Amino acid sequence: MDRRNALKEFRETIKSAGLKYTPQREKIFKVILSTRGHFEIEELVHKIRSKNINVSRATVYRTLEILKNLGYVNEVIKFKNKTIYEVALKDHHDHLICRKCKKIIEFHSDEIEKLQSKICEEYGFKPDFHRLEIFGLCKDCQK
Amino acid sequence: MDRRNALKEFRETIKSAGLKYTPQREKIFKVILSTRGHFEIEELVHKIRSKNINVSRATVYRTLEILKNLGYVNEVIKFKNKTIYEVALKDHHDHLICRKCKKIIEFHSDEIEKLQSKICEEYGFKPDFHRLEIFGLCKDCQK
DNA sequence: TTAACTGCAAACCGTTTGCACGCAT
């Protein structure tokens, strides 16, 4: 999906959720769209500030909550008491997290996904999201 | 491993890590041993208080950090900005987390573990811990 | 003896919230 369509679709979604489409929400969404990979809220706030866009920290927090509920972003992990998010436009994937350099490597395994579905079935559990994090040392940091 | 041996082993481990074996650490460890499943630090503090044992909150935090590093407990998840731990004496397992009733169901899949090892190998990643959380609705909460 | 540990209270810091004003609808 290209940027223009993503924006349009976002606008529709926001409105059909009974929410208002405000300049702030658009600005935040745009900045997130231009983000590759993972981000923290504070990072987002700075990025927005550096573009001379004025959106308060509180609004960023509130908007991220909405974006999460609408499925535009995922909470990846809480690390050092900070929440790390990711754009949810890409296909689902999981994470290898290096304890030393803090790098987050993405991977995907259909086989694992299938096994998870099987397990949920066994427990009569209806999943809506999952996350698999493997902690350790990445290739570079083992040296 | 029974309680007595666990305690003795804990004492050894603490000492061989160059740390002191203090009454506070022993008390905290005992309370954790008597805990089934998951717990939060605040819960731990209250549990300790109710036994007329005097250990400060700060010491509980500091000790939990040590226990985590020694592998006695795992950080399961940060939920609502609170850290939830679990005793790590049991075999490794993963979690189904119900969004509604907050119940945490444990499961284990050798197949998934194997696939994870395979993936780590592919990336030259050296894992030391992982966690897989599946969020959704448990059997009871789907009604 | 002395370096590690503890308790206390204050500091920290990410996040949430109350309120008055503003603006999308």
Place this chain on the structure above:
DNA sequence: ATGCGTGCAAACGGTTTGCAGTTAA
């Protein structure tokens, strides 16, 4: 017009930390 959204600043709450006194080794 009206009620949702915003900015501000204060409050919150889990966690961390500096320090003076205590204790295991």
